[in-house]
Amino acid sequence: MSAVLHFGEMGSRWGFNRTVGQILALIVLNDKPISAQEIADSLSISRGNTSMGLKELQSWQLVKQHIVPGERKEFFVAAGDIWTLANRVLEERKKREIDPTLSLLRDLLLDTPSNKTDTEAQKKLNEIHDLLESVTRWSEELQRLGPDKLATLMKLGASVGKVLEFKDKLKPGHQ
Amino acid sequence: MSAVLHFGEMGSRWGFNRTVGQILALIVLNDKPISAQEIADSLSISRGNTSMGLKELQSWQLVKQHIVPGERKEFFVAAGDIWTLANRVLEERKKREIDPTLSLLRDLLLDTPSNKTDTEAQKKLNEIHDLLESVTRWSEELQRLGPDKLATLMKLGASVGKVLEFKDKLKPGHQ
DNA sequence: CTGAAGTTTCAGAAGTTACTGAAAGTTTAG
């Protein structure tokens, strides 16, 4: 299935490398649990690399072990449905990318700027800080909604603009 | 300014490499236009590398040339405010990551599955397709709103859940 | 037209990341 190969490429953009992406695709698209050996064979990669990849996917909580009674081998399955997986990826990336930046920004904003140029730079840093905080707040909110409501919200899509107008109209009389 | 170095690291996660990230940070945080030579000097990188980096940032439309009358050199400034830049990055990433995946998925979904396993796999592919389409639709909508309304929506954050409830209540009498 | 001030390109060096496969480790059945 060529999708597996392609998702490998995609994977490399989503924070892990090509092989790890392919392993994930293989696991997600197989409804049956799959063993490490089968993965290594299907993708023609070494057993060692497979093991590393699975470890990484487990650390992202995208994949979990599945014990087949009477079998010595370990099998693997996806850690949830597509929406859950997408959420996990976003959450994990946020943790690795946005959170450290936010805490650096907070440190930088504590310094009192010593000249005009620094004052301007801090203004920008402050804007970036606000933006990242908004992203963080959204991400928390979306997390709380759970996959089903999230799907509804996502499908709402094109009417976000209208929702915003509602809110503006309703605001005066509404907390 | 240590922010510049740090944003370099971040940059590498946002689709371009460390140096390109640092160049961007330098340009964004300087309110004055800055020349290629000044960039190379501040970051202690070669002139050639600087030129490549600037070319890439221009291809992302994050940075634009700025002509100072009477000066031979080219100067560079950010192509908009922080929100605009963030939007551009998202838009560009979408173009590079999601769009090719979507078109591959469409192709794969045209094939009629030949067995049980393929049918299951296609079901999953279909879910992924839906998810990516929703993301695309959102992204277009957000693009249309423009930075100011976008900021409002973002700040709304914690009340997304409530908005959803509004929508449910209002829907019956509202297109 | 000439040369000075600048920019871009590109081959190869340096640095980084990913992969293999053999060795070490773990678990369980007998």
Place this chain on the structure above:
DNA sequence: CTAAACTTTCAGTAACTTCTGAAACTTCAG
């Protein structure tokens, strides 16, 4: 306790990415 079946680790190598700096190019003033 031993051996078989499996997993993990890790040193070395392969593959890839980034960076440098010299050469080629462009533009403009005189």
